[in-house]
Amino acid sequence: MVRLQNGPGLGAKKGPVAAPSKTGSTQNMSANIKVVVRVRPLNMKEIQSNNRVVVDVVDDKMLVFDPKQETRPFFYQGVQQPNKNFLKRANKELKFVFDDVCGQEASNQDVFETTTKEIIASLMEGYNCSVFAYGATGAGKTFTMIGTLENPGITYLTMEHLFYTIDSFEKDREFDIGVSYIEVYNENVYDLLKPSSTPLQLREDSKYGVMVAGLSLHSIRTARELLNMLEDGNKNRTQHPTDANAESSRSHAVFQVYVKMRYKISSQLRMVKLSMIDLAGSERASATGCKGDRFKEGANINKSLLSLGNCINKLADGSNYIPYRDSKLTRLLKDSLGGNCKTVMIANVSPSSITYEDTYNTLKYAARANKIQLSIKKNIVDGDIRLSQYVKINEELRKKIKELEAKLSLSSLKTVKESDGVKEKMSQQWRQRIQSAESAHTAIESRLITNMCQQRVLALRQRLRTRAFQHLADLAHRCSTEHMEQMCVEDIPRQERAAESYVKQCAILDTKVLSTWGEWDESRKKLNLMYNQAVADLPELIDFVQKLQTQAKLRLVEARDNLRYKLLAIEHQEIKSFTEYVSDMPSMLKKLYLTLKGYDRATPALTNEYLDIMKKAKSVKGIVWSDEVPDNDDLFKFVSTLDLEKPISAIDFDDEENIDLVTDSEDLTDIENREPLPSAKKRKGTFTKGTPMKLINNETIIINDSFESMDVKQAMNSAKKVKKELSPSTDVDNYSTIDPNCLNSTFVMANKMDWKKTVKVEPSSQPIKTLMDRTNTITRTNNLNDRAKIVKPIVGKAIPFKRNPAPITVKPVAGFGSGVARDGTSLQRNVQGQKATLNEKSVGFKAVRAKERMQTHPYSRPALRK
Numbered sequence: 001m002v003r004l005q006n007g008p009g010l011g012a013k014k015g016p017v018a019a020p021s022k023t024g025s026t027q028n029m030s031a032n033i034k035v036v037v038r039v040r041p042l043n044m045k046e047i048q049s050n051n052r053v054v055v056d057v058v059d060d061k062m063l064v065f066d067p068k069q070e071t072r073p074f075f076y077q078g079v080q081q082p083n084k085n086f087l088k089r090a091n092k093e094l095k096f097v098f099d100d101v102c103g104q105e106a107s108n109q110d111v112f113e114t115t116t117k118e119i120i121a122s123l124m125e126g127y128n129c130s131v132f133a134y135g136a137t138g139a140g141k142t143f144t145m146i147g148t149l150e151n152p153g154i155t156y157l158t159m160e161h162l163f164y165t166i167d168s169f170e171k172d173r174e175f176d177i178g179v180s181y182i183e184v185y186n187e188n189v190y191d192l193l194k195p196s197s198t199p200l201q202l203r204e205d206s207k208y209g210v211m212v213a214g215l216s217l218h219s220i221r222t223a224r225e226l227l228n229m230l231e232d233g234n235k236n237r238t239q240h241p242t243d244a245n246a247e248s249s250r251s252h253a254v255f256q257v258y259v260k261m262r263y264k265i266s267s268q269l270r271m272v273k274l275s276m277i278d279l280a281g282s283e284r285a286s287a288t289g290c291k292g293d294r295f296k297e298g299a300n301i302n303k304s305l306l307s308l309g310n311c312i313n314k315l316a317d318g319s320n321y322i323p324y325r326d327s328k329l330t331r332l333l334k335d336s337l338g339g340n341c342k343t344v345m346i347a348n349v350s351p352s353s354i355t356y357e358d359t360y361n362t363l364k365y366a367a368r369a370n371k372i373q374l375s376i377k378k379n380i381v382d383g384d385i386r387l388s389q390y391v392k393i394n395e396e397l398r399k400k401i402k403e404l405e406a407k408l409s410l411s412s413l414k415t416v417k418e419s420d421g422v423k424e425k426m427s428q429q430w431r432q433r434i435q436s437a438e439s440a441h442t443a444i445e446s447r448l449i450t451n452m453c454q455q456r457v458l459a460l461r462q463r464l465r466t467r468a469f470q471h472l473a474d475l476a477h478r479c480s481t482e483h484m485e486q487m488c489v490e491d492i493p494r495q496e497r498a499a500e501s502y503v504k505q506c507a508i509l510d511t512k513v514l515s516t517w518g519e520w521d522e523s524r525k526k527l528n529l530m531y532n533q534a535v536a537d538l539p540e541l542i543d544f545v546q547k548l549q550t551q552a553k554l555r556l557v558e559a560r561d562n563l564r565y566k567l568l569a570i571e572h573q574e575i576k577s578f579t580e581y582v583s584d585m586p587s588m589l590k591k592l593y594l595t596l597k598g599y600d601r602a603t604p605a606l607t608n609e610y611l612d613i614m615k616k617a618k619s620v621k622g623i624v625w626s627d628e629v630p631d632n633d634d635l636f637k638f639v640s641t642l643d644l645e646k647p648i649s650a651i652d653f654d655d656e657e658n659i660d661l662v663t664d665s666e667d668l669t670d671i672e673n674r675e676p677l678p679s680a681k682k683r684k685g686t687f688t689k690g691t692p693m694k695l696i697n698n699e700t701i702i703i704n705d706s707f708e709s710m711d712v713k714q715a716m717n718s719a720k721k722v723k724k725e726l727s728p729s730t731d732v733d734n735y736s737t738i739d740p741n742c743l744n745s746t747f748v749m750a751n752k753m754d755w756k757k758t759v760k761v762e763p764s765s766q767p768i769k770t771l772m773d774r775t776n777t778i779t780r781t782n783n784l785n786d787r788a789k790i791v792k793p794i795v796g797k798a799i800p801f802k803r804n805p806a807p808i809t810v811k812p813v814a815g816f817g818s819g820v821a822r823d824g825t826s827l828q829r830n831v832q833g834q835k836a837t838l839n840e841k842s843v844g845f846k847a848v849r850a851k852e853r854m855q856t857h858p859y860s861r862p863a864l865r866k
């Protein structure tokens with residue numbers, strides 16, 4: 001098999017060298033075999049023989065074989081004959097036109113220029129190329145192909161040009177070059193570079209074409225190496241002197257150059273072959289004068305050349321069948337003649353008439369070959385084509401991918417940027433919208449909190465004011481000093497005005513709170529909806545939303561703190577005042593008790609009560625734990641709680657037990673005099689229990705002066721107890737029989753009242769009047785003489801009671817804490833024998849006011865809003 005030796009690329013890859021593929025080519029081109037005729041100069045022998053020149057080179061394209069000779073006058077018997085030399089053969093004067101005609105003066109360089117130089121370009125393009133020298137022996141074939149050291153032949157020149165060309169292509173291609181040199185002698189193939197007596201076998205492969213089994217390939221780097229190689233090879237070539245040529249080559253010498261090209265970028269691989277063939281002489285056997293082996297040689301040579309001629313003829317005729325297998329030479333040159341090859345035929349001829357027939361045959365041969373139309377293809381191996389195509393496609397795809405990636409990257413970046421920009425814009429818009437809505441909501445909430453805080457402060461202050469007033473009321477009726485009396489006279493209207501003002505303020509605040517709360521609730525719903533939408537659109541806004549919600553909670557906590565601080569300050573002041581107030585009570589109580597006891601009026605019940613008070617004083621705790629919050633103190637809960645979800649109005653100060661709702665218009669009479677009710681629930685029912693005063697019967701009114709929650713039932717039991725102590729046989733249920741003198745200060749037994757008449761107090765009989773009526777217009781007459789008789793100091797001097805010389809009339813004032821009877825009428829309070837009458841006008845007046853209040857407290861009275 002053909003193998004490369006010492007080749008840098010090919011040598012490393014041992015194995016059969018890929019021959020050009022028939023199917024691997026991708027481009028076709030049509031070309032005739034280029035035929036160049038070279039006419040050598042006459043050699044010395046020919047010159048000496050003075051033979052005529054039968055080849056007349058007209059120009060570089062045409063020659064005339066056996067041209068017409070110059071006419072010389074013909075004399076016969078001394079007489080010039082006019083037209084005819086009967087002794088002379090007529091000249092053929094055949095005009096041959098070839099691709100090129102190199103005359104006798106043409107050098108090998110000139111031949112190279114016209115023959116193989118141009119095929120190197122084709123070789124670099126991937127075409128197989130073939131050059132063979134044809135001609136008779138001694139026609140100058142070897143001289144043309146091999147030449148001499150002084151005048152190297154076209155093989156050397158071609159290889160030199162090949163290396164020169166390779167150098168110019170090395171930038172983008174890698175080359176591996178291997179050469180072989182064989183001879184076909186007597187139909188046997190021999191390796192001239194690896195001499196062996198054993199002929200090599202020709203193998204044909206469908207893919208690689210004709211191959212020489214066992215042929216050595218040699219790598220060369222310079223043309224000079226080739227020259228030496230050729231010289232060595234020619235030494236191994238069979239040569240025998242003939243008559244025509246002293247150094248006649250008796251074999252066909254085939255020098256083949258394998259060029260492997262790999263494109264650096266595409267990795268495309270091209271395998272091309274340049275065949276340079278020096279054929280054996282095509283001379284006639286007679287011309288060689290050989291006999292024996294030499295004759296046999298000539299016969300074989302002629303046979304191979306005949307086969308070559310036949311193939312050329314067939315190729316020229318366009319025959320489908322080409323008899324390549326007729327000889328080893330034609331088999332070997334299959335690729336170079338009719339196959340995938342650009343072929344140059346150099347027909348060497350001698351101009352001498354000595355070789356007239358051979359020259360004529362050569363010219364005919366060459367002319368015939370010139371008609372061969374070859375279809376040649378570039379030799380690109382299938383796999384390499386695919387590989388290179390894949391590589392190329394891959395590269396293109398990679399390039400495209402990169403471009404697309406770049407575009408995509410830009411597009412993505414742009415999209416991301418656009419998306420980010422849109423998101424950022426959306427985010428900003430949402431934030432602005434939310435902040436705007438949140439600011440508005442905060443403003444509303446601030447108003448709501450302010451109003452609710454005002455509600456609670458107001459409620460607390462009113463509670464404390466009422467308590468203070470109650471304390472004053474508790475004391476006033478016992479006072480006889482003018483100063484105290486004056487205090488009461490002044491304070492009552494003031495307190496009642498304060499109460500009325502409180503009611504109004506409550507109504508206003510209630511309205512404000514409920515109105516603001518509605519606004520706040522609506523704003524809150526919108527804000528929450530906005531929060532949800534924003535987070536749904538942009539989940540990253542959740543932090544922003546949560547921050548706002550946390551800020552809202554903090555605002556509420558701060559508001560509660562501020563409120564409690566304010567309430568605490570108020571309570572603190574109240575405790576301080578109350579402590580001062582209470583601190584004097586024990587000594588006073590002790591004096592009173594001892595006074596009563598001194599007059600023997602300290603009943604067992606009173607004594608027990610006194611003892612109870614002592615016990616309580618003994619067990620008073622100095623510390624009230626902060627977590628001991630009174631469960632039933634709704635006012636405390638209301639004041640201390642700031643719940644935006646419960647926009648209730650101020651709570652009633654009365655004990656829950658004592659609060660009922662007036663359900664009809666008749667029962668509305670005293671609502672105005674009550675504390676504002678905390679809720680609709682508390683206003684349901686009837687206003688029966690817990691009234692400060694209660695009409696027991698027409699004669700008796702039980703007054704619960706204590707502002708603090710006082711259980712009527714407890715009071716009644718206490719009254720019964722006192723009655724029993726005083727008169728065990730008395731029916732305790734009949735209060736009319738209770739002696740007022742036996743009652744302690746809590747209970748007052750009224751005289752039988754005439755509801756229709758105003759009781760007028762006789763001035764003479766009632767020198768002292770202690771007034772404590774927070775309710776109605778009354779004209780009362782108090783005769784405290786009896787009291788003066790009763791209340792005497794036990795020890796020491798009696799308590800001085802200032803007598804009031806004239807009855808006192810109190811103008812109708814919507815009072816706070818006034819008693820309201822179940823039937824809706826105001827009750828008079830008779831303290832220790834005072835007579836009270838009902839002023840019916842005041843009832844109607846208060847009823848109207850109560851209705852007004854109900855209207856100003858729509859949320860406090862939801863049942864009545866309709």
Ligand SMILES: Nc1ncnc2c1ncn2[C@@H]1O[C@H](COP(=O)(O)OP(=O)(O)OP(=O)(O)O)[C@@H](O)[C@H]1O
Nearest residue numbers: 040041137138139140141142143245248249280281
């Ligand atoms: N163009 C030429 N110029 C000068 N001398 C030439 C030329 N051609 C051939 N000769 C000479 O002619 C002789 C015969 O040439 P050559 O050996 O090349 O013939 P050939 O065709 O190879 O013969 P053979 O077939 O017998 O080998 C040689 O001595 C050679 O130097």
